Structures are given as structure tokens and as C-alpha cells.
Amino acid sequence: MNSILGKMFPNCPEARQFSCGESKAAYLVTFGLGPYFSEMLTANAKKAAGGYVLLFDESLNKQLQQNQLDVHIRFWDDGQVQTRYLTSKFLGHATADILYSELEECCEILGKESIVQLSMDGPNVNWSTFGKLCKDIDTSTQTKKQLYNVGSCGLHTLHNAFKNGYDKTGWDLDKSLSSMYKLFHDTPARREDFVTWTGCTSFPKKFCAHRWLENVSVCERVLEIWPHLQTFAHKLKAAKNCPSTDTFCTVLKCCNDVLFTVKLQIFISIAKDIEPFLRQYQTDKPVLPFLADDLFDVVRNMMGRFVKDDIMENVGSSTSKLILASQDLSEVKTHKDGSKINIGFASHRLLRDLKSRGKVSEKDQMVLRLETKKFLIHVVTKILEKSPLRYSLVRNLAWLKPDVVLNNKNKAEQQLHNCLDGMAEIKRVDVLLGDSIIDQYKEFATEMVGNAELRDFDSQTGRLDSLYFSLLASRKEWKDLWCVIRELLMLSHGQASVERGFSVNKEIMTDNMKGRTLVAQRHVTDHIANVGGAEKVMLSKKLLYNAASARQRYSEYLEEEKEKKKNETHVQKRKADMDEIQTLQAKKRKIEDCVADLLKSADAFAEKAEHTQNFNFIAKSNALRKSAKTKKDEVASLEKEIHQKLDKLKN
Secondary structure, three states: OHHHHHHHOOOOHHHHOOOOOHHHHHHHHHHHHHHHHHHHHHHHHHHOOOOEEEEEEEEEEOOOOEEEEEEEEEEEEOOEEEEEEEEEEEEOOOOHHHHHHHHHHHHHHHOHHHEEEEEOOOOHHHHHHHHHHHHHHHHHOOOOOOOEOOOOOHHHHHHHHHHHHHHOOOOOHHHHHHHHHHHHOOOHHHHHHHHHHHOOOOOOOOOOOOOHHHHHHHHHHHHHHHHHHHHHHHHHHHOOOOOOOHHHHHHHHHHOOOOHHHHHHHHHHHHHHHHHHHHHOOOOOOOHHHHHHHHHHHHHHHHHOOEOHHHHHHHOOOHHHHHHHHOOOOOHHHEOOHHHOOOOHHHHHHHHHHHHOOOOOHHHHHHHHHHHHHHHHHHHHHHHHHOHHHOHHHHOOHHHOHHHHHHOHHHHHHHHHHHHHHHHHOOOOOHHHHHHHHHHHHHHHHHOOOOHHHHOOOOOOOOHHHHHHHHHOOOHHHHHHHHHHHHHHHOOOOOHHHHHHHHHHHHHOOOOOOHHHHHHHHHHHHHHHHHOOHHHOOOOHHHHHHHHHHHHHHHHHHHHHHHHHHHHHHHHHHHHHHHHHHHHHHHHHHHHHHHHHHHHHHHHHHHHHHHHOOHHHHHHHHHHHHHHHHHHHHHHHHHHHHHHHHHHHHO
């Protein structure tokens, strides 16, 4: 804050020394800065050319003990695609109907006709939400444009595919690695013993159960300290205070498994085939045009570990041939001999060393290699079943890659044709403009021959959106082509920004913070990050006005909350009074029924006395009438009490 005030008042030393209390800072953010930046973002998104994309995910907020639905927005701004934090909703149940209702509210504010895509990860509830929103847009908008569907988050798909493949091996590495971490977690005495007995000061890392591909460092740490772990486990077993927990038994079992380190090396080797893809796509830049080819390389490399070389040579660089070849993965005739399955260089050397020392047999080696093959088969199968590769649009976006524009015009034109065909199906492009767009692309590709920007483009450091904006946005003769490219580059390839947002939530969350304050802080944090630092925030008159009005808005909020609490108390008291009245009325009805029964019985005894001339029945009849009279007095008293309470409610 001091740096901002110093910028506002450069000649005032007091401004640089200014400080304010926690509550003042909180209401300044919640009722001043947060709403201002939120309104600015919404205004920019509504006027952005080409519409917008919504990204959403939900996670448990442990502080609030509610499901937090974070919504991000993706749109064109200042010549490139921006991905920004939009809002958060706090939920109990997170059903498809509830998620749809919250997202539909966002669409109402931003304009339903302008939404282009709904980006999400893959649970069934999200797909159901997607279906409901698509149906709503189809029935409530005039254009009838449908949402793009490029599948769920590709990064989640790879994590899940890896886990699915690993589960088929039965190695239980997840349980083993978790047990190694738990054995030393929150146990200072045991950690001291480990250091004393082994001289090692490194300990196992925590296993991540929901992002399996991030466990490479966990496995590498175990391999690094493996001899020390074995020494410690065997010494602890012989000690008097040997633990009998399942955790220690699991660790001891691992230490006695001669193939455990080989399995870890295989785990690392396969994970490292996928890791570069995950790192590259942890970005908000438009990278969907590169995704199919990069994911193709991942799948092809994994298939090459166990599929015969002649089949892989036939696949070449053709995605369709790869998918066709993958359909025969269950056919053993397409597989390499078990001894030739690629389990990774380090794993192979380790296994060979164990065999030379007589630790493992030929059978043990073959079983391990076949388990690895099963691992690979299920990873590949799941990737091709669930990843964006199965969507034609994703496979045909490579015409936007600069090297394809320059070096493979025939492929580019065919892929553009396929894209336009898919876009026409969902009414995202006018079929009458199809030929014109293709012709414009041909002209563009011809003119770009030798273009330095395209030739020198680096996907790691460059941005496709900025590149095409500079080449096309100002060229009226290519406006139809630009509209198509602008929309396609806005499409989201995954949930990286939303996932990072959950980390931001944890960083800014404090004890007793309310959801409203969290949302406001997220808006402020997002805007500062977007402009490149707090010193670069434009101090407009509206921002200063909002900041100055924060105290008044906070006071109004407190009054509203006070009135709301007062009304809630009144409603609760009224409900309690109504419940009491209903209880009294029920009691009154019960007594009235009792009176009726008493009088009926009294009449019966009187008639019986008349017929039998037995005066005992008269006595019984009179006793019952006396009881009925007492009960009637009770009813009258209850009726009076009920009327008093009803009058009190009316007043």
C-alpha cells in the first residue's frame, strides 16, 4: 500500500509511512477495490470481440467448510487472449442443477449469446452441467450457436490415465510411498533415530494421490535414501519398541521386495514420458493448435515401448493410423516379445544387475515386463478414450501452427476445411462464407511465405494470439478468416488457471474470513497480476471514488446485516410462537375429543341405569359428566391462551 500511496502523493513523505488496521484494509478491499475491479473485468469481457469462454471447477474450502466453485473467464483483450478470475460461489451440494444455476447466472450477466465454450474437467456431474447449459442456450438465444466441445481438461485426463494404467499392475506403490511418508511424519523421536542410525538427513516426500504424475520427485527421493530406509526398517524391527502398525508393516514389506526399486524406476520412466507435456500445457496461452501433435507424440512413444516396430513405422505421423493401431492393443500378435518390452534404461540396468547377483529369476523378470506392458496398454487406451485427441476439431487445428502455414499448405487447407465443416455443424460459421474463408487463407499463406515472424516463431516463448493479431486484425480483406481464427484461439485447452486459483485461495484465506472478502481479494490479486504489479494499477477517478466510498458501503452492509439478523430473529420467534399455537390447538382438539367420549359414555350409563333401575350407573354417569366439565374448563382456558397468542402475533 505504501508504494501505491507514494505514487499518488510523490512529494508527501507521510504517504510512504501510512498504515491502516486490519479491519480498515478488509473493508477497503471488500467494498471498494474488489467490486471496482470486478465491474471493470465484466465491462471489458462484455465488449470483447469474439465472445468469451467460461472455465469452472469446484473444491472444498476447509476454512468455510463449503464447496467453492471458482469461475474464470477467457476473452480477447488488448490484442491477446486473457484468462481472468471472474467469481466464486459457495455451495453445500454441488449437483448438476446447482452448478448449472450458478453458471447460468454468470452467462446472464455476460450475455448468453456470446459464450463460446465451457471448459471443465471430466466428472459426470460436469458433463451433465454442460448438457444443461447447451440446452438452455439452444432454446433461449436467437443465433442457435452451440458451444464448442473439445473434451474435458487434457491435463486431468493424463493424470487419470496414468493412475488407471498403474492400478492394473497391482504393485501398490501408492500405499508403499504413503506409508514411508507417514512413518516419519509428526514423529520427531523416530526421525532422530533415523538420522542417528543411518547418518541420512533426507526423508520421504508426501505422495500426491490425485496428481499421480507429480510423484516423480517422491519416487526419486525414495531411491536416493533407499539403503538407509532398509537399514532403518530392519533395525527398528529388532528394537524393543518396534511398531506394530500397518504403516510400518507396509514399509518393511517394501524393504524385503527385491523388485521394489525396479518398479519405482519403471514408474519414473513412464511418468517422464508424459511430464514434458504437462509442463508445456500449464499455461494460459492459446496452445490448442499444438495439443494434438504433442499428445500424439506422447501416445506414440508409449506404444513404441511394447508395440512391434513395423506397426509403429506404418503409423508414422498419422493420428488416424495411430488411433486405428491402438484398437488392436489387446491383440498379443501386435506386441513385442516380452524380453524386448522397453521398461526404461535405469530399470533395465537394475533388473540386469539383480539377475546377475541371483536375486531374481527369468520368470520374475518376464512377469515384471508383462505387468509393465499392461500398465502401458491401459494408459494409452485411457488417453485415447478420454483425451481431446478423440475430437475432430482438436486434431484439425494444426493449420494454425506457423510451420504448417509455411511448409505444408495442402495439409493446412484440408484441416481448415475440416474445421469449417465442424464449425458449420454447431452453427459457429455461416456455410455461405466457407469458400471465402478458404480463399482468404490461401492468400494469407501465399503472402506469408518467408515471413520472419512465422518462421522464427517459438511455441515455448511466443504467443499465437499476438502473432495472428498483428498479421490479420487490421487486414479487412481477411476479416472472415480473422473471425474464425480469433474464435478458435480463444478456446481453452485445460484447467491450469483454475487449479492455480485454488492455491491462491489458500494463500489469502485467513481465520474467520467470509466468502465475500475472499472473492474481493481474488479480484484485487487477479487485477494486480494482470497489469504486472501494484505500482502499475491505474489510479482512475472511479477507483479513488470506490475506495473513498468503501467505509459508507461497509456501514450500509453492517446495517443491512443487522436488519437481516433482526428480521431473522423476528421470523424465528414468530415461527416458535406459531409452533406453540399449533401445539396448543392440537392439545385442545385432543381434550375436546376426550370430552365428547366422556359425555357419550355418561349418556350410555344413564340409559343403562334407566333400563336396569341400577343407581350405580347413575353415579358413574355423573362422575363422567363432572370430569367432562373439568375438561371443558381446560378447553376454555386453552382457547383463551390461543386467542391471546394470535392477537400478539397480529400486533
